[in-house]
Amino acid sequence: MSRATLSKNQVFKHAGRVAWRKVADEAVILDVETAAYFSLDGVGLRIWELIGEKRTVEEISRELTKEYDAPAETIRRDCEELIGRLRKEKIVEPA
Amino acid sequence: MKDRFVFVDPPSPPGFVSFKHSHGGYGEFCRESRLRIPTLDLFHGASLLLDNGFSAEIVDSVLEGHSLAQSADEVVRRKPSVVVIRTACASLPRDLELAQNLRKRCGAQIIIYGPQLAAESERAKAREAVDAVVAGDAPAAFLDIARGKTPKEASGVWGDNLDAVPIPRWDLVDYKRYTYVTSQTSWGCPLGCGYCSYPVTQGARWKTRSIGSVVREFSALRDRYRLRYVQLRDPEFTFNRRRTVDLCTALIEAGVPITWGCDTRLDTLDEELIELMAKAGCLRVTFGVESLNPQALRLMNRPVFSPEVIKAKAACLKKNRMLAYALYIIGLPGETRKSTRELIDFALELGTEAASFSMATPFPGTALERLGRARGWISAPDPRRLTSSVPSMRNADLSAGEIEEFYLEAKLRWGQRKQPALT
Numbered sequence: 001m002s003r004a005t006l007s008k009n010q011v012f013k014h015a016g017r018v019a020w021r022k023v024a025d026e027a028v029i030l031d032v033e034t035a036a037y038f039s040l041d042g043v044g045l046r047i048w049e050l051i052g053e054k055r056t057v058e059e060i061s062r063e064l065t066k067e068y069d070a071p072a073e074t075i076r077r078d079c080e081e082l083i084g085r086l087r088k089e090k091i092v093e094p095a
Numbered sequence: 096m097k098d099r100f101v102f103v104d105p106p107s108p109p110g111f112v113s114f115k116h117s118h119g120g121y122g123e124f125c126r127e128s129r130l131r132i133p134t135l136d137l138f139h140g141a142s143l144l145l146d147n148g149f150s151a152e153i154v155d156s157v158l159e160g161h162s163l164a165q166s167a168d169e170v171v172r173r174k175p176s177v178v179v180i181r182t183a184c185a186s187l188p189r190d191l192e193l194a195q196n197l198r199k200r201c202g203a204q205i206i207i208y209g210p211q212l213a214a215e216s217e218r219a220k221a222r223e224a225v226d227a228v229v230a231g232d233a234p235a236a237f238l239d240i241a242r243g244k245t246p247k248e249a250s251g252v253w254g255d256n257l258d259a260v261p262i263p264r265w266d267l268v269d270y271k272r273y274t275y276v277t278s279q280t281s282w283g284c285p286l287g288c289g290y291c292s293y294p295v296t297q298g299a300r301w302k303t304r305s306i307g308s309v310v311r312e313f314s315a316l317r318d319r320y321r322l323r324y325v326q327l328r329d330p331e332f333t334f335n336r337r338r339t340v341d342l343c344t345a346l347i348e349a350g351v352p353i354t355w356g357c358d359t360r361l362d363t364l365d366e367e368l369i370e371l372m373a374k375a376g377c378l379r380v381t382f383g384v385e386s387l388n389p390q391a392l393r394l395m396n397r398p399v400f401s402p403e404v405i406k407a408k409a410a411c412l413k414k415n416r417m418l419a420y421a422l423y424i425i426g427l428p429g430e431t432r433k434s435t436r437e438l439i440d441f442a443l444e445l446g447t448e449a450a451s452f453s454m455a456t457p458f459p460g461t462a463l464e465r466l467g468r469a470r471g472w473i474s475a476p477d478p479r480r481l482t483s484s485v486p487s488m489r490n491a492d493l494s495a496g497e498i499e500e501f502y503l504e505a506k507l508r509w510g511q512r513k514q515p516a517l518t
Contacts, residue, residue, distance in 0.1 A: 023354055028324055034129060039323040
């Protein structure tokens with residue numbers, strides 16, 4: 001799914017096929033279907049955590065804007081890009 | 096001049112992907128798989144030589160998707176003086192083709208190794224194509240050979256000093272292309288399930304590495320190789336509760352260097368231990384259900400667990416946010432059409448995140464092989480069929496063809512299931 005098709009009101013959740021742990025400021029995510037694993041750190045980790053709180057895409061961007069010193073538009077774009085990638089990898093899915 | 100060793104994981108047979116470390120090293124060959132898993136003992140052998148000042152390289156033709164010709168080209172290009180070929184039960188004839196090709200093209204000494212070569216009949220087949228055959232815990236044998244012993248003299252065993260097992264040099268290949276890398280912290284299994292190869296290839300005595308050596312390896316995987324997950328290949332990771340507690344505690348004290356998955360048996364897990372393992376970074380637990388049929392389980396020297404007990408343990412894994420991976424064997428002696436249908440239904444009902452179905456396979460030296468031979472159930476003495484995705488035996492009630500039909504049905508129904516949520 002590309003960034004352009006993400007709606008700001010969409011809510012995602014961690015997919016049922018993954019397990020994850022926070023290890024040394026990184027999220028390590030294991031996909032049991034493919035046995036592939038992913039790691040997210042920094043802003044990526046924070047986005048992953050906020051997805052776990054069932055926030056909308058817009059709410060996640062707004063929260064990150066409060067936490068990180070970067071232009072809101074940049075944060076929104078990066079956030080949508082990452083969620084799009086996670087969805088493409090099927091490790092997040094619509095809630 | 097010191098020998099230049101090149102270790103080779105030969106190409107997968109056409110239409111299959113090989114996993115030579117499976118079944119205690121006898122190997123598994125899957126018809127379809129996107130997984131690429133390293134053959135750990137190959138890395139142990141090469142790394143042990145490097146740690147002791149010898150030259151060693153690895154050609155992983157499974158990872159590279161080589162044909163036999165491409166694999167030979169790659170080995171020859173590295174100008175070896177010793178070529179070490181890792182074979183497995185089902186791939187020996189094809190691996191010997193590679194050996195013969197290499198013998199014609201380079202002057203290197205050709206050695207082949209694999210646990211099934213402990214059997215004289217298999218060694219005899221291999222001898223014609225290679226200069227030396229090594230069976231058993233081969234990695235340590237290669238150090239002996241590098242030090243000038245003949246392969247016959249090489250002891251080939253780690254003995255009790257499992258801390259001599261080196262930290263694998265994963266950068267000998269493009270290791271990031273593996274689905275995950277693997278490690279092993281204990282060897283052998285005294286539980287003696289009749290279908291299982293591990294007691295045959297690694298011994299019935301349970302042997303472990305020290306906690307410190309495991310923590311050092313996990314830390315190296317993170318710091319040196321930037322890895323975040325390792326799959327443990329211990330036959331029975333939680334066999335000794337005290338050791339599991341000590342290892343998990345040490346990993347927690349070390350800041351959980353890496354996440355990991357393990358294989359074990361449900362009766363060696365309890366809620367408290369599962370919670371501790373989760374805290375120590377465990378993300379995935381693979382366990383054998385194998386069968387629900389009391390007669391089949393008794394014939395295979397395996398305790399009978401009620402479906403309720405299995406469900407409770409699987410639920411506990413889920414509660415601790417671990418992925419549960421259940422294993423089932425179709426067609427064990429004692430299984431009937433009815434009990435096999437019940438087993439498949441149970442697999443779907445249990446709803447683990449992953450499941451693996453295999454067909455009963457009479458691996459050399461197992462009680463299943465002895466029983467199958469005694470009853471005339473082994474339809475395919477050809478070792479090329481010794482992989483659990485190809486039917487190789489029947490039982491009193493099910494023909495080999497029926498076992499394959501149930502196996503395919505199980506895989507199909509599993510593929511069509513609704514994905515359970517990990518809550």
